[in-house]
Each structure stands twice: as structure tokens, then as C-alpha cells.
Amino acid sequence: MDIMEAKSKDLNDWLQRRATLRIEGRAFIDGAYRDAASGKRFDCISPIDGASLAQIAECGEADVNAAVACARRAFDRGVWRGLNPRQRKAVMLRWGALMRAHQDELALLETLDAGKPIADTTTVDVPGAAYCVEWFAEAIDKAGGEVAAADHHLVGLVTREAIGIVAAVVPWNFPLLMAAWKFAPALAAGNSVVLKPSEKSPLTAIRIAQLALESGIPAGVFNVLPGAGEAGKLLALHHDVDCLAFTGSTNVGKQIMQYAGQSNLKRVWLELGGKSPNIVLADCADLGRAAQAAASAIFYNMGEMCTAGSRLLVHRDIKDAFLDKLLVAARKYSPGNPLDPTTSMGAIVDQAQMERVLGYIDAGRDEARLLTGGARVKRESGGFYIEPTIFDVPDAQARIAREEIFGPVLSVITFDTIDEAIRIANDSEYGLAAAVWTSNLTTAHEVSRALRAGTVWVNCYDEGGDMNFPFGGYKQSGNGRDKSLHALEKYTELKSTLIRLR
Ligand code: NAP
Ligand code: MG
Numbered sequence: 001m002d003i004m005e006a007k008s009k010d011l012n013d014w015l016q017r018r019a020t021l022r023i024e025g026r027a028f029i030d031g032a033y034r035d036a037a038s039g040k041r042f043d044c045i046s047p048i049d050g051a052s053l054a055q056i057a058e059c060g061e062a063d064v065n066a067a068v069a070c071a072r073r074a075f076d077r078g079v080w081r082g083l084n085p086r087q088r089k090a091v092m093l094r095w096g097a098l099m100r101a102h103q104d105e106l107a108l109l110e111t112l113d114a115g116k117p118i119a120d121t122t123t124v125d126v127p128g129a130a131y132c133v134e135w136f137a138e139a140i141d142k143a144g145g146e147v148a149a150a151d152h153h154l155v156g157l158v159t160r161e162a163i164g165i166v167a168a169v170v171p172w173n174f175p176l177l178m179a180a181w182k183f184a185p186a187l188a189a190g191n192s193v194v195l196k197p198s199e200k201s202p203l204t205a206i207r208i209a210q211l212a213l214e215s216g217i218p219a220g221v222f223n224v225l226p227g228a229g230e231a232g233k234l235l236a237l238h239h240d241v242d243c244l245a246f247t248g249s250t251n252v253g254k255q256i257m258q259y260a261g262q263s264n265l266k267r268v269w270l271e272l273g274g275k276s277p278n279i280v281l282a283d284c285a286d287l288g289r290a291a292q293a294a295a296s297a298i299f300y301n302m303g304e305m306c307t308a309g310s311r312l313l314v315h316r317d318i319k320d321a322f323l324d325k326l327l328v329a330a331r332k333y334s335p336g337n338p339l340d341p342t343t344s345m346g347a348i349v350d351q352a353q354m355e356r357v358l359g360y361i362d363a364g365r366d367e368a369r370l371l372t373g374g375a376r377v378k379r380e381s382g383g384f385y386i387e388p389t390i391f392d393v394p395d396a397q398a399r400i401a402r403e404e405i406f407g408p409v410l411s412v413i414t415f416d417t418i419d420e421a422i423r424i425a426n427d428s429e430y431g432l433a434a435a436v437w438t439s440n441l442t443t444a445h446e447v448s449r450a451l452r453a454g455t456v457w458v459n460c461y462d463e464g465g466d467m468n469f470p471f472g473g474y475k476q477s478g479n480g481r482d483k484s485l486h487a488l489e490k491y492t493e494l495k496s497t498l499i500r501l502r
Contacts, residue, residue, distance in 0.1 A: 009104075011340040014118055017108055018339070023054040025202075027063055027226060028209035030070035031219025036227070037062035044203065047115035047347035047354075048338060050382035056202050059227035064194075064234040067223040071165045071192035072240055074220030081162045081190030085141040092137030092187065095215035099130035099208060106176065108339075109203040114172055115347030115384070116301060117338045128465065129180035129208075132483075135467040136188035139485060148496070155499040160492035162190030163267065164242035167235040169256070171248045172201035172349050173304040173406075178271075179205050181471075182245040185487040187222065191243075194223045196235060198248075200349050202226035232256075239264045243491060247271040247306075250404075250429075250476050269480035269490045271306065271472055273404040274432030276453065277425035278309035278461060281418065282317045285439040285459075291325035294410075297435070297461040299333035299388045302348055303357075303408035306477075307433040309461055311401055312412045313421050319414055326390070326412075327372055333408070335377055335385040347383045348407060354384040357407030360400055364391045367398040368411065396424045404430070418443065422450045431474030435461045454481070 025044065026033040035041075040058040045051070057063075074080060080088065099106060107121035116125065143160070150156035168182035175197055183193045197205035205224050212222045225231050229252070236244050236259035244266050246256050253270040260268045278297055284290050297309030314322050338346030348354040354376065361374050373389030386408055393401045393411040401411040415421040425434055435457040436447045448456040454473045457463055470481035480490050 009341060011337065014108060014339040014341075017104070018112065021105070021108060023109070023203060024206050024210070025054040025056040025226070026206070027057045027059050027067075028206060028222075028224040029063065029067045030223070031213055033210075036060060037066070042199065042228075044113065045350065046112045047349055047384045048112065048381070050384075053112055054203070056199070056226045059225040059231045061234055063225055063227070064231060064238065067194045067225055068165060068235075068238055068240050070220035071194055071223055074218060075162070075164055075192045079218040080187070080192065080221040088188070088190070089137045089140040091216040092133055092140070092184070095212055095217065096130040096134035096137060098211040098215050099126060099133065102207075102211065103127065103130075106204050106207060109207060110176060110201070111338050111346070113203045114175055114201045114349050115338050117343045117346045119341050119343065120301065124465070125174055125177050129176045132177070132180040132467060133184045136184040136487075139488065140188050143485070143488065150498070153500060153502050155501065157497040157499070159495050159497065160189070160488070161495055163491055163493050164191060165194065165240060166191045166243045166245060166491055167194045167196065167238070167241045169196045169232040169235065169244065169246045169248065170198065172198035173301060173306070175201035176204040176208070178247045181482040181487070182247070183222065186243075186245065186491040187217070189488050189491040191491055192221050194225060194235060194241070196225050196227065196232045199226065199228050200353075233259060236260060236266075237263045241266050243267040243269070245269045245490065247482075249273055253478060267490070270478035271480075271482055272430075272432075272476060272478040273406075274306050274308065274430045274473065274477050275311055275402065275404050275428050276307055276309050276430070276433040276435070277311045277313055277428075277451075278435045279313040279421050279425060279437065279447065280315060280318065280322060281421070281436065281438040281443065282315040283439045283443070284318065284437040287318060287322050288325055290437045290459075291322060292329045293461040294326055295329035295333065295388070298410040299330060299345060299408050300462070302345055302386070304349060304353075304406055307455070307462060308406070309433075309435060310405065310410060311396075311425075312410055313415055313424060314412060315421075316414050316416050323371065323392075323412065330372060330388045330390060333388045335387065337381070345388065345408070347385050349384075351384055353406070354386060357386055357405055357409060360403070360405045360407070360409055361386075361389055364398075364400040364409065367395070368393040368400060371412070373408070396427070402428070418447065422447060426450070426452045429476045432472075432477035433457070
């Protein structure tokens with residue numbers, strides 16, 4: 001189904017489709033679905049209404065060992081990396097096409113599983129993941145190595161080789177897309193992959209494994225291990241995993257580095273949390289547009305965004321005018337059933353995350369002034385919904401203004417000078433993204449240079465949804481970059497080959 005068709009569907013169409021949806025919950029190891037060796041399963045709960053969607057295999061040590069062993073066999077035999085680049089490209093292009101052909105099914109799974117609006121899963125998550133696969137497929141037969149300068153008696157080649165077994169451990173906020181950002185470049189580089197989705201959102205990862213096989217990815221090259229954090233830990237401690245690519249919280253990222261140190265010093269790449277500052281200077285040319293972007297920066301995807309613009313820094317002179325517009329813009333994000341294509345804010349991923357966010361809102365009531373929202377809504381649905389919430393925070397040191405909430409909660413901080421804004425913006429353990437709104441070109445350059453963040457937006461927020469820009473963080477927002485050709489660096493080893501001619 002193409003995007004136009006998806007858009008023309010209404011709530012009832014999606015509910016009907018849900019009624020006949022067959023959901024796979026088993027692990028995918030060595031080219032086949034199977035239960036966890038222990039037989040253990042857990043309930044996959046939809047945050048839309050609290051209903052159980054499926055029973056999911058809870059993978060443990062035996063499954064991790066089986067997946068890593070078959071991934072290693074496939075790698076050693078060269079069934080994937082040994083194919084000619086053009087062949088691997090064709091296979092991955094077919095996989096991307098199959099994701100597009102199954103777009104409505106994948107989008108429905110993602111919406112049911114994670115509570116994300118169907119309007120987004122049909123336009124961002126699924127086509128974005130397919131595009132990522134296609135983009136890295138296209139890179140396969142374009143990448144080459146170097147012939148380095150060397151003494152005359154030598155030829156010196158610098159090449160990149162697949163690293164081996166890449167384990168990808170990913171979060172629940174963009175389950176398919178975050179996974180694709182890892183497995184697409186890892187597979188493009190010729191590696192075998194073991195993917196561990198979050199227990200809160202395993203369904204699309206499990207489904208696309210079958211599509212991988214159909215597209216021609218050989219058995220053992222792409223494996224999916226649903227399960228709890230323990231499965232991620234076992235992968236991070238495994239002596240035969242060569243690289244662990246992680247997206248998730250800073251706390252777990254720190255543990256993963258330790259696991260690598262305790263085991264085989266596998267390469268560890270971390271995309272972690274954020275508390276990104278969105279700075280509106282007094283010379284912002286269009287407060288209306290900036291207010292809409294500020295609302296979207298924190299309320300899109302229920303605020304479950306690593307790049308969420310969760311700290312809004314506003315110049316005192318324009319604060320009142322700006323807040324008026326922001327409060328109007330926030331109303332667009334009234335929570336609704338995510339299966340309704342007109343809904344722009346869906347459900348929080350699960351009860352635990354909802355309670356965590358509500359806990360921060362309670363803390364905020366003591367340290368700041370609530371401007372709007374603050375409550376759980378749609379309780380009668382059985383699902384987990386929170387209103388868009390905005391606090392005016394008098395002290396940038398307040399907990400809600402420092403810690404990542406990962407929900408629809410915005411802290412507004414007032415400043416008087418540009419230097420003060422930069423100081424507050426950089427006074428964070430995180431450095432994932434930042435934005436500045438100004439009509440002065442010099443100010444735009446100077447502020448963006450001063451901001452310690454992996455991505456800086458000027459007069460926009462969250463732009464650049466294509467694959468061309470490296471994505472990742474400074475400081476405790478992580479290391480390494482997803483997206484762009486730079487992502488391939490994470491999944492390859494550099495080799496120098498020196499050939500003596502005489
Ligand atoms: P999380 O709790 O750190 O979990 C991430 C993944 O790690 C999940 O698959 C989780 O499995 C697994 N895991 C949990 N404990 C583990 C352990 N001890 N060892 C190995 N793996 C373990 O993060 P989350 O709550 O899913 O996601 C939210 C976080 O992700 C936020 O901090 C957000 O900023 C960050 N994020 C960052 C980016 C980025 O690109 N920078 C993008 C999206 C999200 P279970 O879920 O099954 O426990
Ligand atoms: Mg779920």
C-alpha cells in the first residue's frame with residue numbers, strides 16, 4: 001500500500017485490519033522462527049488499550065549462543081560478505097522494496113506495539129527504515145579503498161573489511177527505524193547481525209526478519225532475538241560478538257562499555273540520551289513558526305525522542321509573546337487513539353514509562369510553574385496517555401530541566417544575554433542536538449559553533465530526515481555516528497596492506 005492509500009484509511013479501516021492481523025512473536029535464528037530454548041514467553045502489551053497483542057519469545061543464554069554461532073558460521077563461510085557488491089546491493093534493495101510492499105502491516109504493528117500515531121508510522125517509521133536499507137544498499141558498490149603514498153618499492157593499500165558479528169541493541173521509541181540505522185550499514189559492510197529489540201516493541205523487528213530471508217539475505221546473516229535487557233547484556237558480554245551498536249539510555253550505555261571491557265573489548269558504539277536546548281533569541285524573525293517547531297520538538301512522538309527539544313530557552317523580551325503562541329501550538333497534540341489517522345499524539349509506550357513521566361511532572365510542580373497539561377488522560381481506554389505539559393522553570397538546575405524525561409514535558413528557561421543562553425545550553429551532561437532561532441547570520445554561525453552538540457539546527461528543528469547527515473552525540477550522549485557514509489566506519493576494520501615490489 002502506498003502512502004496515499006494509507007492516508008485515505010480511517011480509524012475503522014485500521015481497526016478492521018487489526019482484527020485479522022497475524023502477529024509473529026518468535027525469535028528468528030539461522031533463517032527460521034523458533035521459540036526461546038527455555039520455552040519462556042512474555043506478553044506484548046499495546047499501550048493503546050492495555051490489551052495483549054501476542055506472546056513473545058524471551059530469549060536467554062542458549063538463544064544468544066545459537067544466534068551468535070550461526071552468525072559466525074555465515075560470516076566465516078562468506079555467504080554474505082563473499083557475494084559481489086552488486087549482488088549484495090540487489091538483495092538489500094529487494095529487502096527495502098519488501099518493507100515498502102508491507103508498509104501498512106509494519107506500520108500497524110509499530111502503532112499497536114509502541115502507541116505511535118499511524119499517521120507517523122506510515123510516513124516516517126516504515127518508509128524511513130526502507131529508505132535507510134535502500135540508501136546503504138546503494139552505497140555497497142560505490143565504496144572503495146585507498147592507495148596510500150608509500151616508498152617507491154612498496155604498494156600500500158588501505159581497505160575496509162567487515163568486522164564480523166555485529167550485535168544491535170535498540171530502544172522502543174522508533175523501534176524499526178533505530179534498528180535500521182544499525183543493521184543497514186552493518187549488513188552493507190558485509191557483517192552478520194544479531195538484533196535485540198526492546199521488550200516493549202519487538203514486533204516489527206521480528207516481522208522484517210522473514211522479509212530479509214525472502215529478499216535473499218542468507219540464513220544466519222540476520223537474526224532477531226526478542227527478550228529483556230538480559231539478552232542485550234549477554235550479547236554485550238559475549239566473547240564472539242565483535243561489535244555492539246547500542247541506542248538507548250546513558251545508564252545502560254555505561255554498563256555496555258563495562259561488559260565490553262569484561263569480555264573481549266568488542267567495539268562499542270553508543271547513541272544515548274539527550275536534553276537538547278532549543279534557543280529562541282530576541283531577533284527571531286518568525287515567532288509563530290518557532291513556536292510551532294518548539295511544540296513539535298517536544299510533543300512529536302509523545303516526547304519519546306532522543307533529540308527532543310526538552311529545554312526551551314527564551315529571551316526575556318519575547319517570552320510572553322512566544323509563550324502565547326507556544327500554548328496554542330501545543331493544543332494540536334491532544335492525545336488520541338494512534339490508530340486514528342488524524343491523531344498527532346498517541347500513547348506512552350507502557351505503564352512503567354507513563355508512571356516515570358508522571359513522577360517527573362509531580363517533581364516539576366514543586367520546582368516550577370505548570371503552564372499547561374500535567375495529567376494522565378483517556379484512562380477509560382485502558383491505555384497510557386499524557387497531555388502535552390509545559391513548565392516555566394525559574395532555575396535551570398531544576399531536576400525537570402536537567403534530567404531526560406523522555407515524555408511530553410517541556411521546561412521553559414528564561415535568559416537575558418546570548419552568552420547566558422550558550423552557558424545554560426552547554427551546562428548538561430548531554431550533547432545530542434541543539435537549535436537556535438535568529439535572523440542574524442553571524443549570530444547563527446557563532447552560536448552554532450559554541451553549542452556542544454552533534455547536530456545543530458538553525459531556524460528549524462528536527463530537519464534533515466534523510467540519510468546524508470551523521471547523527472549522534474557529544475559528551476554522554478554517546479560516541480560514533482549513525483546515518484551517512486560515516487556509519488560504515490563503525491562496522492568495518494581498517495586494514496593496511498603493504499606489498500614489496502623489489
Ligand atoms: P534502555 O532502557 O537503555 O534500553 C535500550 C535497549 O537496551 C533495550 O533493547 C533494552 O532492552 C536493552 N537493555 C536494557 N538493559 C540492558 C543491559 N543491562 N545490557 C544490555 N542491554 C540492555 O533505553 P530505552 O528506555 O529503551 O530507550 C530510551 C533511551 O534511548 C533514552 O535515553 C533515549 O534518549 C535513548 N535514545 C537515543 C537515541 C539516539 O540516537 N541517541 C535514539 C532513540 C533513543 P529492554 O527494553 O528489553 O529492557
Ligand atoms: Mg509494546
